[in-house]
Amino acid sequence: MISRRRWLQLLSSSGLGSALGPSGAWHAGPKSSARAARIHANSLPAFEGIPSAKSGISWTHVAGISPEMYMPETVGPGCAFLDYDNDGWMDIYLVNSGPCDFYTPPHPLRNALYRNNRDGTFADVTEKAGVAGNAYGMGVAVGDYDGDGLPDIYLTQYPHSILYHNNGDGTFTDVTAKARVAAPGWATSAVWFDYDNDGLLDLFVCRFVDFNKAKNIYCGYGAENKRWYCKPNVYTPMPCWLFRNNGNGTFTDVSKETGIAKSLAKAWGVVAADINNDGWMDLFVGNDTVPNFLFANRKGRFEEIGLLAGVGLSPFGLARSGMGVDAADYDQDGWIDLFVTNVDHETYSLYHNSKDETFSDAAPGSGIAATTKMMSGWGVKLFDYDNDGNVDLLLCNGHPDLMVEQRLQNVAYREKLLLFQNTGKGWKNVSAESGPIFSQELAGRGMAVGDFDNDGSLDVLLTQNDGAPVLLRNNAGRENHWLGLKLVGRKANIEAIGARVAYQAGDLLRHQWKVGGGSYLSSHDPRMVLGVGQRQKIDWLEVKWPNPCGKTERFTNLPVDRYITIVEGEGGWK
Numbered sequence: 001m002i003s004r005r006r007w008l009q010l011l012s013s014s015g016l017g018s019a020l021g022p023s024g025a026w027h028a029g030p031k032s033s034a035r036a037a038r039i040h041a042n043s044l045p046a047f048e049g050i051p052s053a054k055s056g057i058s059w060t061h062v063a064g065i066s067p068e069m070y071m072p073e074t075v076g077p078g079c080a081f082l083d084y085d086n087d088g089w090m091d092i093y094l095v096n097s098g099p100c101d102f103y104t105p106p107h108p109l110r111n112a113l114y115r116n117n118r119d120g121t122f123a124d125v126t127e128k129a130g131v132a133g134n135a136y137g138m139g140v141a142v143g144d145y146d147g148d149g150l151p152d153i154y155l156t157q158y159p160h161s162i163l164y165h166n167n168g169d170g171t172f173t174d175v176t177a178k179a180r181v182a183a184p185g186w187a188t189s190a191v192w193f194d195y196d197n198d199g200l201l202d203l204f205v206c207r208f209v210d211f212n213k214a215k216n217i218y219c220g221y222g223a224e225n226k227r228w229y230c231k232p233n234v235y236t237p238m239p240c241w242l243f244r245n246n247g248n249g250t251f252t253d254v255s256k257e258t259g260i261a262k263s264l265a266k267a268w269g270v271v272a273a274d275i276n277n278d279g280w281m282d283l284f285v286g287n288d289t290v291p292n293f294l295f296a297n298r299k300g301r302f303e304e305i306g307l308l309a310g311v312g313l314s315p316f317g318l319a320r321s322g323m324g325v326d327a328a329d330y331d332q333d334g335w336i337d338l339f340v341t342n343v344d345h346e347t348y349s350l351y352h353n354s355k356d357e358t359f360s361d362a363a364p365g366s367g368i369a370a371t372t373k374m375m376s377g378w379g380v381k382l383f384d385y386d387n388d389g390n391v392d393l394l395l396c397n398g399h400p401d402l403m404v405e406q407r408l409q410n411v412a413y414r415e416k417l418l419l420f421q422n423t424g425k426g427w428k429n430v431s432a433e434s435g436p437i438f439s440q441e442l443a444g445r446g447m448a449v450g451d452f453d454n455d456g457s458l459d460v461l462l463t464q465n466d467g468a469p470v471l472l473r474n475n476a477g478r479e480n481h482w483l484g485l486k487l488v489g490r491k492a493n494i495e496a497i498g499a500r501v502a503y504q505a506g507d508l509l510r511h512q513w514k515v516g517g518g519s520y521l522s523s524h525d526p527r528m529v530l531g532v533g534q535r536q537k538i539d540w541l542e543v544k545w546p547n548p549c550g551k552t553e554r555f556t557n558l559p560v561d562r563y564i565t566i567v568e569g570e571g572g573w574k
Contacts, residue, residue, distance in 0.1 A: 045435030046385070046419070046476035047460065055471050056121040059094055059112040063466035064103040064136075065402070069229050070216055071209075072158050072186065073097075074400050075268075078139035078521025079463045081450025082151050084129070085170060088563075089116040090450045090525050092461060093131070093140055093153065094469055100136040100158055102213040111137055111155070116452060131164050131172050133157065139446065139521030143192030145201050145245060147494045154203060156187035156521070159212065161205065165249075181251050183241050186211050191517030193272035193281050194493040195258070196300045197547040200245035201493050204260075204283060204517075206267035209235035221407050228403040232321075233289040237264035240285070259295075259302040266290050268378075272516030273327035273336045274498060276357050279547045281498050281516065284311070286322030286340050294338075296357065310359045311338060311351050320346045321376075324447075324520035328382035329353075329513065330391045330422060336513055337362075341377025341395065341520075344404075344411045348372040348395070366427045368393070368420060374410050375418075376400060378520040379447020383458055387480035387531030389510050390422040396444035396462050396520075414441035417462075434476075443467055450525030456482040456561060458529055463522075477531070481505075483538055484563035485528040487514065491549040492568055495526055498546030504539045505532040527563065536560060543568075 052058055063073045077095040084091050092114040099105060110132035114122035126132055135157040142151050150166035161183045164172035176182050181203060188206040195202045209232055219230035239261040243251035255261040269286040276282070280297035287293060291312035295302040306312030314320050321343035327336050335353035342348055347369040351359035363369040372395070379396030386392065397415035404411050419434050420427045431438040446463040453459065457477025462470045483503075487496035495514075502511040512528055532538060538558040545551055545568050555566070555573055564573040 044475040046430070046433075046474070047435045047437055047472040048475055049435070049437045050120070050471045050473055052468065054120070056117075056123060057092065057114055057469060057471060059096075059124070060468045061094070061096055061463060061466055062105070062109055064097050064105065065466060066103070067227070068102070068216060069227055070102045070213070071211065071229060071232070072136055072138070073103075074229050074402065074465055076138050076445060076465060076521065077463050078189070078446035079448050079461050079469060080140045080142050080153075080523035081448050081452065081461060081525040082142045082153070082523065084113065084151055084166060085115065086150060089118050089454060090452045091116045092122060092452070093142075094463065095137040095140055095155065095446070095521070096133065097136050098133055098157070102216070103136060120453060125170065129170060129172055130174075131155075134162065135160060138187060139189050140523055141190035141192055141203070141517065142523040142526075143201050144494050145192065145203070146249060147200070149494070151526075154181070154190050154192070156183070156190050156205065158186045160184050161187045161190075175249065178249060179251050180253070181205075181243050183207070185238060188267060189269050189517065189521050191270050191272050191283075192495070193497045193516035194546065195242065195281055195297060196244065197280065199489070199491055199493055199548060200247050201495065201497070202245045203243040203251065204270060204272070205241040205243070206270050206285065207238045207240045207265055208232070208268070209266050210238050211235060226403065226406070228407065229401040231289060232266050235266070237266050237290055239263065240265050240267055258300065259304070263293055263304045264290070265293065267293075268323045269325040269340075269518070269520045271325045271327045271338075271518035272497065273513060275327070275336050275338070275353065277335065279550055281546075284325050284327060284338050286325040287319070288321045288323065289319055291319050292322045292340060305357060309357055310361075311340070311349075314346065315361060323376075324378045324380040324396070326380045326382045326518040327513075327515045328391050329511065330382060332510060334511070336515070339380055339382060339393070341372075341380050343376040344374050344399065344408070348377055367429060368427060371418065371429055375415055378445045379462055379522060380519055381447065381449050381524070383449055384529070384531040385419070385458060385474060385476055386421070387456065387477040387482045387529070388533045389508050389531045390424050392422045393420040393427070394418070394447070394449070394460065396442075396447040398442055398444040398465065412441065414443050416441055417444065437470070437472060442470065445520065446522040447519050448522040448524050451484070451527070451529065454563065456484060456529060458525070477529075480534060481532045481536060481560045483530045483532070483541075483558060483560055485530065486526070486563065486565040487528070487543065488565060488567040489545060490568040492545045492547070496546060496568070500544040501528060501530065501541065502544075503530055503541040505535040505537065506539070508532055508535060532560065
């Protein structure tokens, strides 16, 4: 199998190729070049695992598994795609465990920041960057909180979290104390979004249970009372945090006055999305053994409507083990739908938006529920993996209890990835035909999507508990045309979280929302990729910027097969 670089060299020497631009993205070129790309991509699996020897990513997660079976040992870690040095190429961040009251690593452990070398390989720059972490790491949320054009890193940990400010010279500074966002306790997922429509990115942080070493509980099974990792129902729920951005490098904890703290959580995952089209960003939170939350944003205050909306409990009225979550309009009816993964015997849920702040579970009739009945899911992403214009579904799975195979039949600790293709008429499980990686059993946890090679196909990074991460190159997306967008807000928040993009290519009319967060403990490539199938041009594109402005800008004469940047209010693209 030839490398992508060698393949591009062959195309160039044969006179077929369109060159890579300065950002590494495809520029529109001769039809023969696009056809050659599609033929080559079609000969490869949809997703291709990149060995560590080839990528240069040698880091491995260490959970610190112990006989005491402290719950944090089995639920991490997360990961992120981010362009920390603003060179137009996605870099990688990986979260490790670390020292805390229940774990003293026998050898120093650290997180890892890998710089993209732009040739399919990565270089470890953690020590220079100063982002190693300093406690038992969980997840990562990336966002430009101070609007300087550089992505900052919020790292969730036990028993306190960290905010790393990007200095713009390849290094970061720990500004947690100044910013007042330490979030003491056990933090899991986090999301940057603008809850009060002031144009600044605020921070929501999921909190799990009231936990420390002294509060660890013995859970056993069978006549011998063998120890296993407890279900969270034996622990006390705790409120999540909401930090308002003050615009001067500091934050204010507004959890109580906004209504967030009234709901006691056992929260794993969170996604920010406007579920009722009122211009205010709402929050969907996956909880474990207590009802999921749907925080409806009432102009800066939140009303928890999960039970009324039909997303809080199972169809039988039971709280499930909500873990990973995501949001997207999978059926293109103009309303954002929701997804949540659960543990074995519970099935996952695809919540269809009924347009009145209620949802119905579409998973049972789609094949998704039946396929996931005996599985446990964590990372999840609704995205167009093959660039045909339809939103597909990728799931990262693995049971949280190492002992589960001794306790339950037909349930495994390590599980396979799942890929469902949206055909436009329903969901098709294409896992078995999408590459050897889908036959491997993994202790999957965090998952992020991002285009690390700038070919317009969204690649995948996933983490394993107590194991090596997995980097997957997406070959399927190269079979179709696409347009990549980097949106930059000016009056709106700089990352344009909450923006709505509509576009038309011939007979294809589609829209996407830019949601905040999603998946589990992880952070995605901030760029948007618009798939158009075999259509060779985009007739028009509209960006409705998020409040406080909410204005819509229209663009025509757009290229395909490359990335462009649209800055709010400038009236063009570059």
